[in-house]
Amino acid sequence: MAIVTGGASGIGEATCRRLVAEGATVVIADIDGERAASVAAELGRAASAxxxxxxxxxxIESLVLCTIERFGHLDVLHNNAALTSPALHAxxxxxxxxxxxxWDLIFAANVRGYLAGCKYALPTMIRQGSGAIVNTASTGxxxxxxxxMAYTVSKAAIIGLTRQIATHHGKQGIRCNAVAPGLVMSPGARAAVPDVIxxxxxxxxTPEIGEPDDLAALVCFLASEEARYINGQTYIADGGMLAHNPAMADLVDLAAHR
Structure with missing residues (x-):
């Protein structure tokens, strides 16, 4: 049984689809209830919105506690929701x-919201003796x-939150990890200025830009028993953006003209 927040589009939607394909039951949680219901209807009986x-x-408390009351347990929480409107980013x-x-609005959703998800999911996971939490951070x-400014700092805070949860509750059977996406061709990225992309x-x-499915594969791995020995970690999925000298692309151009 899994909850995916921000599950109606982008990485969240791809994760919901992947989880259902692998046999999980998923609650698709999103501020866009109509879109969440549409995705759930497409996925069938294993998904609800x-x-x-x-x-x-x-x-958030209602989301988590009502899910637990309905299904009796909670195995996976994917904290993925974030405020992404162009008007707010401006x-x-x-x-x-x-x-x-x-600043306060972004931190309320991106940090306090993730803490709240953990806060209300953890007691049930601890009683079960198992549970996986996967938080979406960012290469930012x-x-x-x-x-x-606020988005970037909030994503750094999520990495700290991930380590704290793992440290406090790892011995109780809880694994908490994070994924840090770079450029991913989500609907928001596709709507961006092509020159920026x-x-x-x-x-x-990498030859190609990442897709939401690439992150969904990583999230589902971290949520699975195959990742049982991984805890408190943040996995960067950015096509190697942060792996090299920041001037790499310009140096390649310079070498080509010599």
Whole structure:
């Protein structure tokens, strides 16, 4: 039994599809209840939809506790929801210009929301003696950017949260790991300015840009018993973006013209 937040699109949707394909029962939780219901209907009896708000602790508590009451147990929690609207990102600028309302809203969903999911899932997982939590961080947590101040810092906080949960509850049978996606061709990325995608693609060490299915495979592995000896870790899936000298693409161009 799994809960996937932000499960109606992108990495979350791909993860729901992968989990069902591998035999799991999934609750697709998303602020877009209609889209979640549509995905659940497509996946059949193994999936159901719940509308929830990742920035509202009461909503998260209801999501987790109602799921446990309905199914009797909870094996996997994939904390994946995040605020991604272009209007909000336009306000998420730098330390001087960002408003505290923007900062607080992003942290409410991206950090407090993940903590709340863990808080309400853990007692049942501990009673079971097993449970896997997979949090979605970002490569932004490992490198500075020219914008998205709150988003980047919030994703770094998720890595810390992941380690804390693993440290506190690993001996009780709980595994908590994180995935840190780089550029992934989710619906949001596809709607971005093509020039931005082309600039980022130059720095990948893979021929193609990642797809949501690539992250879903990693999430499902970390949620499975095959990853039983992995705890407190963050796995970067970015096509090698962070593996090389930041000037690599420019140096390749320079060498080609010599």
């Amino acid at each position: 719940v509308q929830f708000d990742a920035a509202d602790v009461t909503s 306000k998420d600028t730098n330390a001087i210009d960002i408003g505290f309302d923007t 947590a490992f490198s500075g950017d020219i914008t998205r 082309q600039v980022m693609q130059r720095h990948l060490l």
